[in-house]
Amino acid sequence: MTEVISVRFRGGCKNYYFDPKGLQIKMGDQVVVETAQGAEFATCTEGNHEVADTAIVQPLCAVLRMATDNDRRTVEYNRKKESEAFDICEKKIVENGLDMKLVNVSASFDGNKIIFYFTADGRVDFRELVRDLAGIFRARIELRQIGVRDEAKMIGGLGICGRPFCCSQFLDSFVPVSIKMAKTQNLSLNPTKISGTCGRLMCCLKYEQNAYEDAVKRMPKVESFVQTPDGPGNVKSVDLLRETVKVSLDSAPEPLKKFHNCEVCVLRNGKGSRDGIEIPDRPARYVEEKDEELFSTPILATPFTMDEELEEALVREKMGIEGGETGKPRRRHRGGRRRHKSGGTEQAKPQQQSSEKKTGEKKAEKKAEKPAGEKKQGGEKPAGEKPRKPRQGKPAEKKAEKPQQAAQQPPKAEGGEGAEKKRRRPRHRGGRRHHKSGEGSAPKSE
Numbered sequence: 001m002t003e004v005i006s007v008r009f010r011g012g013c014k015n016y017y018f019d020p021k022g023l024q025i026k027m028g029d030q031v032v033v034e035t036a037q038g039a040e041f042a043t044c045t046e047g048n049h050e051v052a053d054t055a056i057v058q059p060l061c062a063v064l065r066m067a068t069d070n071d072r073r074t075v076e077y078n079r080k081k082e083s084e085a086f087d088i089c090e091k092k093i094v095e096n097g098l099d100m101k102l103v104n105v106s107a108s109f110d111g112n113k114i115i116f117y118f119t120a121d122g123r124v125d126f127r128e129l130v131r132d133l134a135g136i137f138r139a140r141i142e143l144r145q146i147g148v149r150d151e152a153k154m155i156g157g158l159g160i161c162g163r164p165f166c167c168s169q170f171l172d173s174f175v176p177v178s179i180k181m182a183k184t185q186n187l188s189l190n191p192t193k194i195s196g197t198c199g200r201l202m203c204c205l206k207y208e209q210n211a212y213e214d215a216v217k218r219m220p221k222v223e224s225f226v227q228t229p230d231g232p233g234n235v236k237s238v239d240l241l242r243e244t245v246k247v248s249l250d251s252a253p254e255p256l257k258k259f260h261n262c263e264v265c266v267l268r269n270g271k272g273s274r275d276g277i278e279i280p281d282r283p284a285r286y287v288e289e290k291d292e293e294l295f296s297t298p299i300l301a302t303p304f305t306m307d308e309e310l311e312e313a314l315v316r317e318k319m320g321i322e323g324g325e326t327g328k329p330r331r332r333h334r335g336g337r338r339r340h341k342s343g344g345t346e347q348a349k350p351q352q353q354s355s356e357k358k359t360g361e362k363k364a365e366k367k368a369e370k371p372a373g374e375k376k377q378g379g380e381k382p383a384g385e386k387p388r389k390p391r392q393g394k395p396a397e398k399k400a401e402k403p404q405q406a407a408q409q410p411p412k413a414e415g416g417e418g419a420e421k422k423r424r425r426p427r428h429r430g431g432r433r434h435h436k437s438g439e440g441s442a443p444k445s446e
Contacts, residue, residue, distance in 0.1 A: 002056055005063065006046035007033060011106070011154065014172040015045055017055075019062040024048060030067035032109070039064060041075050041109050078107045082114075085137060089116055092132050100124045103146065104154045113140040119151055149174055152198040159196060166203050177201040184212050186240065215240040219261055225268040225277065228259050229285045232267070260286040 005025050006015040018033050025031060029044045082105045090102055100120040107114050114137060118124075126143050133141045146154075153167040167174065182194050182205060196202045220226060224235045226247060233249040236256055245264060246256040263286045267277050 001050040002053055002060070003048055003050050004056070004060070005031075005044055005048055007031065007042040008045050009040060009042050011104075013153075013168070013170055016042075017051065017060065019060045020048055021062050023063060023066065025063070025066070030072070032064045032067055032071055034061050034064055037108060037113065039109050041067065041071060074109065074111075078109070078111060081111070082107050085114055085116075085133075088136060089129075089133060092129055096126075096129055096132075098124055098126060098129060100126070100145075103151050111139065113142065115142045115144060117144050117146050117150075117154065119148060120145060148198045149200055152196070157197055159202075161204075165197070171203065175203065175206050177203060177205050181205045181209050184209065184216065212240055215243060219243060220245060220264065220266045221270045223271045224266055225272075225274055227265040227267055227280060227282060228257070229263055229282050230257060231282070232279055233257075235264075262286050 003020065004017040005020045007018055008015055018031075024047075025044050026047045027044055029047075031042055031044060032039055033042050034040075085107070086102065086105045089105065093100060093102060099122075100118045102116065102118050104117045105114065106117070114133075116133070124145070130141050130143060149167065152165055153171075156168040157165055159165055177200070179189070179201070182189060182201070185205070185208065187194055187205075194201060194205065219238050219240060220235050222235055222238060226233060226235055226245075228247055228249070231249050231251050233247040235245050236248050237246045239245070243261045244258050245261065246258050247264070248254070248256055263283055265280060265283050267279065268274070
């Protein structure tokens with residue numbers, strides 16, 4: 001086992017192993033490493049770890065140092081230099097009349113070498129172009145011809161699936177893709193549907209090819225003679241992903257019936273004659289075994305039960321009842337505060353209700369204390385005498401208001417009691433004069 005770190009260079013998707021030389025490097029750290037082309041700036045993708053000796057190509061290059069601020073400024077300067085070189089090279093290509101397309105420019109970390117990547121349909125004589133560029137940049141110039149797939153990897157973009165190109169995201173190298181893969185996967189052979197932006201067959205055709213090849217070995221071919229639970233018939237179509245086939249039965253050619261691969265017994269694979277083929281018994285039907293965990297009945301949440309006290313409080317709040325008493329909902333006065341018959345506002349209502357409640361409780365206690373056979377004070381009343389009504393005492397509020405009313409009354413006229421009796425009482429305009437007791441009486445004649 002050898003301790004290494006994994007690094008990735010700019011614009012690449014492949015990881016390379018380097019000897020850390022005792023340095024503790026973490027993922028995301030920037031380092032300067034030694035390569036065959038000289039010192040290069042790279043980013044660590046995996047810190048210190050051990051790998052098998054067989055996975056390393058000897059001799060293993062080493063890490064020179066951790067990147068400094070000066071190294072980062074050098075990298076920024078090289079980026080500006082690359083953009084200037086790209087514009088100058090395009091002008092020189094037009095001046096020399098070369099049939100080539102410039103794709104990218106890459107400068108080395110030390111600035112001694114500049115690489116120009118281009119695409120062309122055939123061979124291009126670019127010797128004059130190299131002389132012109134070397135005279136301008138005073139560095140080693142290298143021109144590399146690449147293919148359209150490498151061009152898409154360098155430039156990047158979005159595929160027909162809506163995601164970035166696989167080659168520019170994670171593919172280390174390009175895998176061979178053929179039209180046979182599209183046929184095996186029963187895809188449309190229309191080039192516009194199975195080709196990528198680069199114009200070549202999509203790299204993703206290779207991803208599921210192994211699964212399709214394994215399914216083809218286990219599934220019958222089209223026009224095979226098979227025995228099904230419903231009788232013999234010929235296979236008309238095959239679905240490799242679902243592993244199902246559609247069979248035209250001899251007893252009922254139409255409509256086609258779908259069967260799972262395990263329900264079908266292949267008697268002849270592919271086209272041919274049925275002569276001499278013995279038809280076995282019908283196979284059993286396929287029953288899907290449902291996983292208990294996946295298809296178990298969902299556990300319903302326990303229903304919410306509201307506390308009785310909370311429910312009563314919500315009902316009171318909705319009905320607008322205060323003090324926990326039952327009754328009709330309050331009507332709110334449109335002008336603002338609701339006025340009671342006594343002339344007070346709503347604020348006086350709770351006090352009045354509490355006082356009435358206390359008086360009622362006191363009366364109930366007195367009745368409970370008094371024995372049933374106790375006689376009233378003053379002896380028994382004669383049978384013919386009518387019971388007198390108990391004299392009701394005036395409330396304490398009225399007694400308190402009496403001195404104020406006396407203070408508001410006008411002073412009595414001179415003459416004593418006779419003058420007071422002669423004073424006429426106010427006459428009610430409706431006819432009868434009403435006394436303080438509320439009973440109507442006929443007006444007295446003077």
